[in-house]
Amino acid sequence: MPRKSTKLSRPPAGSGDHVSAARGEMPASNRATRALERRAAIVEAAMEEFIGRGFAATRLDDIAKRAGVAKGTIYLHFKDKESMFEELVRIVIVPVVARLTALPPPTGSVRDLIEAFAGNFLKEVIGTRRGDLVRLIVAEGPRFPAVADFYYREVVSRGIAAMRGLIELGIARGEIRQKDLARYPQILVAPAMIAVIWQSLFARHAPLDAQDMLRVHLDLIFGERRTT
Amino acid sequence: MPRKSTKLSRPPAGSGDHVSAARGEMPASNRATRALERRAAIVEAAMEEFIGRGFAATRLDDIAKRAGVAKGTIYLHFKDKESMFEELVRIVIVPVVARLTALPPPTGSVRDLIEAFAGNFLKEVIGTRRGDLVRLIVAEGPRFPAVADFYYREVVSRGIAAMRGLIELGIARGEIRQKDLARYPQILVAPAMIAVIWQSLFARHAPLDAQDMLRVHLDLIFGERRTT
DNA sequence: TGACCATGACTGACTAGTCAGTCATAAATG
DNA sequence: CATTTATGACTGACTAGTCAGTCATGGTCA
Numbered sequence: 230m231p232r233k234s235t236k237l238s239r240p241p242a243g244s245g246d247h248v249s250a251a252r253g254e255m256p257a258s259n260r261a262t263r264a265l266e267r268r269a270a271i272v273e274a275a276m277e278e279f280i281g282r283g284f285a286a287t288r289l290d291d292i293a294k295r296a297g298v299a300k301g302t303i304y305l306h307f308k309d310k311e312s313m314f315e316e317l318v319r320i321v322i323v324p325v326v327a328r329l330t331a332l333p334p335p336t337g338s339v340r341d342l343i344e345a346f347a348g349n350f351l352k353e354v355i356g357t358r359r360g361d362l363v364r365l366i367v368a369e370g371p372r373f374p375a376v377a378d379f380y381y382r383e384v385v386s387r388g389i390a391a392m393r394g395l396i397e398l399g400i401a402r403g404e405i406r407q408k409d410l411a412r413y414p415q416i417l418v419a420p421a422m423i424a425v426i427w428q429s430l431f432a433r434h435a436p437l438d439a440q441d442m443l444r445v446h447l448d449l450i451f452g453e454r455r456t457t
Numbered sequence: 458m459p460r461k462s463t464k465l466s467r468p469p470a471g472s473g474d475h476v477s478a479a480r481g482e483m484p485a486s487n488r489a490t491r492a493l494e495r496r497a498a499i500v501e502a503a504m505e506e507f508i509g510r511g512f513a514a515t516r517l518d519d520i521a522k523r524a525g526v527a528k529g530t531i532y533l534h535f536k537d538k539e540s541m542f543e544e545l546v547r548i549v550i551v552p553v554v555a556r557l558t559a560l561p562p563p564t565g566s567v568r569d570l571i572e573a574f575a576g577n578f579l580k581e582v583i584g585t586r587r588g589d590l591v592r593l594i595v596a597e598g599p600r601f602p603a604v605a606d607f608y609y610r611e612v613v614s615r616g617i618a619a620m621r622g623l624i625e626l627g628i629a630r631g632e633i634r635q636k637d638l639a640r641y642p643q644i645l646v647a648p649a650m651i652a653v654i655w656q657s658l659f660a661r662h663a664p665l666d667a668q669d670m671l672r673v674h675l676d677l678i679f680g681e682r683r684t685t
Numbered sequence: 686t687g688a689c690c691a692t693g694a695c696t697g698a699c700t701a702g703t704c705a706g707t708c709a710t711a712a713a714t715g
Numbered sequence: 716c717a718t719t720t721a722t723g724a725c726t727g728a729c730t731a732g733t734c735a736g737t738c739a740t741g742g743t744c745a
Contacts, residue, residue, distance in 0.1 A: 263720095281599075283512075285513035286512075288704065289705065293723095299723055301708085302721060304705095309705080310706090364596075367596065368592075369596070372511060372514070386663070413674070416648050418651075419647035420644050426595060430595065431605070435609075442640075442643060445635070516730065528696085529695065529696055529697070530694080531732095532731095532733080533695075538732090
């Protein structure tokens with residue numbers, strides 16, 4: 230069979246990756262700025278469409294329309310649909326990782342650290358467009374090894390490592406009993422991930438109080454807290 | 458003429474649906490039997506293709522080819538691509554739910570019960586084709602409200618209810634300390650779900666010993682076990 | 686039993702439509 | 716005005732769904 234698109238080629242070297250700064254209106258500006266604005270608009274629109282319909286079912290015409298741009302313009306910024314998708318994931322994920330990685334200085338207890346982390350995650354990801362992106366990655370990952378690899382490398386493995394560090398610290402300080410937990414940091418983050426997926430799929434059936442759930446989960450790991 | 462049935466086309470004789478599909482061999486059989494075999498072959502093939510490429514990217518020609526059947530034959534069994542997908546989910550999910558629901562008689566401790574449950578889940582779902590189906594539902598759910606509804610109704614809400622029952626029993630018997638856990642049975646199943654997704658996405662990067670992880674998680678909830 | 690149809694399951698070439706990607710042309714810019 | 720950037724009509728590849736025709740199957744009858 231002439232199976233042609235099985236390629237999934239590498240990103241074309243030449244594409245920049247900043248996601249513009251000024252997301253507002255203001256028609257007037259110099260060329261470079263306007264180009265950046267357009268690029269940002271395309272990224273925004275593509276994100277929306279890909280999340281809403283998945284990769285294969287998304288039409289570039291729709292992205293163009295939503296971005297207020299002609300279809301040809303998209304090809305001034307991205308090589309093709311596939312690499313647009315892959316870049317999109319990078320563009321959106323990278324800043325989030327950066328922000329979540331910027332841990333608050335390790336002042337309080339390990340529980341406080343993790344709680345701060347969970348708070349950020351709650352605010353930045355769960356129930357947001359970015360949460361939907363995570364679902365999208367889960368959905369399309371197998372068909373986009375490049376995306377799955379990137380996500381594993383940049384997000385998952387780092388996240389797991391960071392969590393393992395915190396768990397070991399917690400064990401060392403006596404805050405965490407279960408020593409085996411350090412072997413499976415996945416257990417620590419599992420409810421957060423489930424919350425992301427739940428909100429994305431079942432929010433309409435049965436909304437989930439993610440914040441409260443995460444608190445209960447931390448109580449499970451650290452022991453109940455006397456007060457709030 | 459395509460079959461007339463409204464929503465659910467049923468196999469002529471209402472028997473169970475085995476997924477055997479002896480491909481190509483054994484021409485002998487009566488008509489009805491062969492039809493059933495073909496239907497099963499189509500379901501099997503469709504499952505494989507949908508899991509591998511997602512709904513939108515799957516070609517009916519490929520399903521037909523894999524099933525060893527002409528494209529037109531598919532339309533003798535299913536109304537169209539969409540309802541084929543929706544039926545597929547039902548066909549595959551229902552027997553699994555049935556089997557998992559058939560709990561072993563409540564003999565031992567709550568921990569034993571849950572461990573048995575987890576063992577089943579491990580064997581029946583994690584790392585299997587059915588696990589991939591779960592990922593597929595997560596992927597396509599938002600675009601198939603009928604599928605998401607069905608899955609929530611038949612699998613999620615039941616599962617949550619069952620787990621809540623077990624947790625409350627565990628609390629009543631003093632096996633589980635954390636009373637709040639009953640409010641979020643999701644916490645109990647989260648690692649299992651994560652394991653499903655992990656195996657589906659990251660097995661090649663970092664295989665996960667799901668069984669061991671679940672054990673550690675149960676230790677967290679029930680307290681460490683003295684021996685195996 | 687063996688010959689002979691009637692049935693309908695099955696086929697696959699075909700239609701009508703979709704959509705990624707192109708490129709000649711137009712607009713904006715400096 | 717020369718050059719860069721944007722446009723959207725267009726093309727070619729691809730695919731869901733159709734349907735006229737085929738022929739194995741199972742029933743009927745001498």
